[in-house]
Amino acid sequence: MNPRGRPPLRNRGTADNPPNRFVPISYELDPEALDTEAFDPEAPSPKTQFLKDTSRSLITYNNSPDVGFEASINPYRGCEHGCIYCYARPTHEYLGFSAGLDFETRILVKEEAPELLRRELAASKWKPQVLAMSGVTDPYQPIEGRLQLTRRLLDVLLEFRNPVAIVTKNHLVRRDIDVLAQLAHYNACAVYVSITTLENELHRVLEPRTCQPQRRLEAIRELADAGIPVGVLVAPVIPGLTDHEMASILEKAAEAGARHAGYVLLRLPHGVKELFADWLSEHFPDRKEKVLNRLRDMRQGKLNETRFGSRMRGAGIFAEQIAGLFQLACRPTGINASRLELSTRHFRNPDGRQSTLFD
Numbered sequence: 465m466n467p468r469g470r471p472p473l474r475n476r477g478t479a480d481n482p483p484n485r486f487v488p489i490s491y492e493l494d495p496e497a498l499d500t501e502a503f504d505p506e507a508p509s510p511k512t513q514f515l516k517d518t519s520r521s522l523i524t525y526n527n528s529p530d531v532g533f534e535a536s537i538n539p540y541r542g543c544e545h546g547c548i549y550c551y552a553r554p555t556h557e558y559l560g561f562s563a564g565l566d567f568e569t570r571i572l573v574k575e576e577a578p579e580l581l582r583r584e585l586a587a588s589k590w591k592p593q594v595l596a597m598s599g600v601t602d603p604y605q606p607i608e609g610r611l612q613l614t615r616r617l618l619d620v621l622l623e624f625r626n627p628v629a630i631v632t633k634n635h636l637v638r639r640d641i642d643v644l645a646q647l648a649h650y651n652a653c654a655v656y657v658s659i660t661t662l663e664n665e666l667h668r669v670l671e672p673r674t675c676q677p678q679r680r681l682e683a684i685r686e687l688a689d690a691g692i693p694v695g696v697l698v699a700p701v702i703p704g705l706t707d708h709e710m711a712s713i714l715e716k717a718a719e720a721g722a723r724h725a726g727y728v729l730l731r732l733p734h735g736v737k738e739l740f741a742d743w744l745s746e747h748f749p750d751r752k753e754k755v756l757n758r759l760r761d762m763r764q765g766k767l768n769e770t771r772f773g774s775r776m777r778g779a780g781i782f783a784e785q786i787a788g789l790f791q792l793a794c795r796p797t798g799i800n801a802s803r804l805e806l807s808t809r810h811f812r813n814p815d816g817r818q819s820t821l822f823d
Contacts (some may be wrong), residue, residue, distance in 0.1 A: 482565040515571070523595065539614055553739070581621075593820075605634065625811050628651035659677055669747050695722050732768045
């Protein structure tokens with residue numbers, strides 16, 4: 465049981481629903497209720513609810529200099545993968561939900577996403593550029609297997625030959641190799657598979673509804689064999705818990721065919737700090753203080769850093785050690801030996817407007 469008095473839930477990242485920082489009213493669980501039969505540790509976890517998202521636009525923009533893209537698309541809000549560390553959890557608070565259990569059990573679905581994307585790409589004001597897919601939540605989370613929204617978005621991108629860069633933790637990406645390979649023919653596609661740990665037991669509690677690390681490596685292999693540019697993201701790097709695995713992850717990914725790589729230091733914005741600290745208390749109480757203190761050493765004495773330039777990598781001697789380890793581990797594998805650059809050169813408007821904005 466975590467310090468907030470919530471019993472753990474099977475196959476969920478957290479059982480907690482902390483207060484929404486934008487909502488002044490919240491409720492607290494009665495501690496005395498924990499002694500009743502209302503809480504059965506073997507009971508099934510709450511079912512995921514899928515709600516209609518009525519957004520009238522799809523492409524979102526940012527001016528962050530350290531994320532590598534300016535425009536992104538996300539067919540879902542919230543993510544059933546339930547990764548306890550997910551930096552996107554606080555985005556659910558803008559919808560009136562919690563960054564905790566709500567984030568992984570109340571998923572908003574953009575049912576009209578393909579039609580919205582087609583309209584925006586066909587607009588005369590659209591400047592062809594790389595679109596990131598999964599800037600917030602995973603486009604291949606479990607519900608995608610049934611709804612196929614990501615698949616339909618890729619079909620639209622192929623129609624326009626607009627480049628896309630995908631990040632995912634799910635081997636389901638292999639389903640779309642046929643479309644991805646066609647985009648790759650126009651140098652308009654890259655896939656990064658995110659791997660946090662190679663240890664199955666740690667993966668089970670850290671990322672409860674993602675596929676196992678071995679299946680992600682299999683996805684890298686199949687993508688590479690199909691001629692699709694593929695890389696690995698060691699993300700997030702959790703000091704004192706997963707940082708020692710960086711070299712092994714890069715080595716295994718390179719053996720599978722990854723030719724590009726990156727890493728991101730653990731980020732704990734807003735309520736994710738408390739959720740992650742409670743998770744450590746539940747699963748790794750002996751390492752909790754080491755992990756949190758190491759983060760503080762790299763985050764200017766705090767658990768989160770929002771400044772551009774340091775929020776992704778941290779600062780200080782421990783951050784420098786991780787950066788050095790990453791560079792050292794990449795060298796013998798051949799990863800990052802060449803630069804990955806996608807092209808807008810082949811962009812077209814199938815409705816008739818031919819772009820003149822080339823690389």
